[in-house]
Amino acid sequence: MADGEYVDSDGDGYKESYVEDSDGDGQYDTVYMDTDGDGYADTVGVDTDGDGYVDTVGMDTDGDGYVNTVVEDTDGDGEFDTVYMDTDGDGYVDTVGVDTDGDGYVDTVGMDTDGDGYVDTVGVDTDGDGELDSYAYDTDGDGEFDEYESDYDDDYDDIDDDYDDDIF
Numbered sequence: 391m392a393d394g395e396y397v398d399s400d401g402d403g404y405k406e407s408y409v410e411d412s413d414g415d416g417q418y419d420t421v422y423m424d425t426d427g428d429g430y431a432d433t434v435g436v437d438t439d440g441d442g443y444v445d446t447v448g449m450d451t452d453g454d455g456y457v458n459t460v461v462e463d464t465d466g467d468g469e470f471d472t473v474y475m476d477t478d479g480d481g482y483v484d485t486v487g488v489d490t491d492g493d494g495y496v497d498t499v500g501m502d503t504d505g506d507g508y509v510d511t512v513g514v515d516t517d518g519d520g521e522l523d524s525y526a527y528d529t530d531g532d533g534e535f536d537e538y539e540s541d542y543d544d545d546y547d548d549i550d551d552d553y554d555d556d557i558f
């Protein structure tokens with residue numbers, strides 16, 4: 391590791407984090423954290439753009455010793471807006487969630503459900519209630535979405551019960 395030091399990041403008297411200056415510019419830009427107290431780092435935060443703030447965090451959320459979730463502030467506003475996940479443990483990202491409207495909640499999710507490395511299912515929260523309610527599927531693997539479902543009234547029957555041809 392580059393020059394760094396162990397720090398008590400949560401004030402409990404135990405130095406569970408290690409901060410380092412990975413690029414040698416005199417500023418700490420990487421922090422390794424042991425969030426579950428087992429003595430091993432399971433979360434790594436990095437300042438990738440040199441502004442002094444962590445904007446990318448990798449986490450081992452299932453305790454297997456490998457990072458399987460990464461959150462990132464892609465627009466520099468100080469809020470994480472993109473999450474990358476390996477949900478099946480094969481070492482490859484298969485789900486990406488994005489906060490497209492900046493409200494702090496993921497509202498668009500792309501998934502590779504068949505493991506071929508390409509997004510084949512997309513879910514969108516169109517009404518801002520925190521629930522995905524519109525979906526598009528590529529069921530034949532040709533790269534084109536061929537199925538689309540919407541449930542604008544939140545009763546999960548894929549029928550707009552408003553019946554007047556609008557979505558509200």
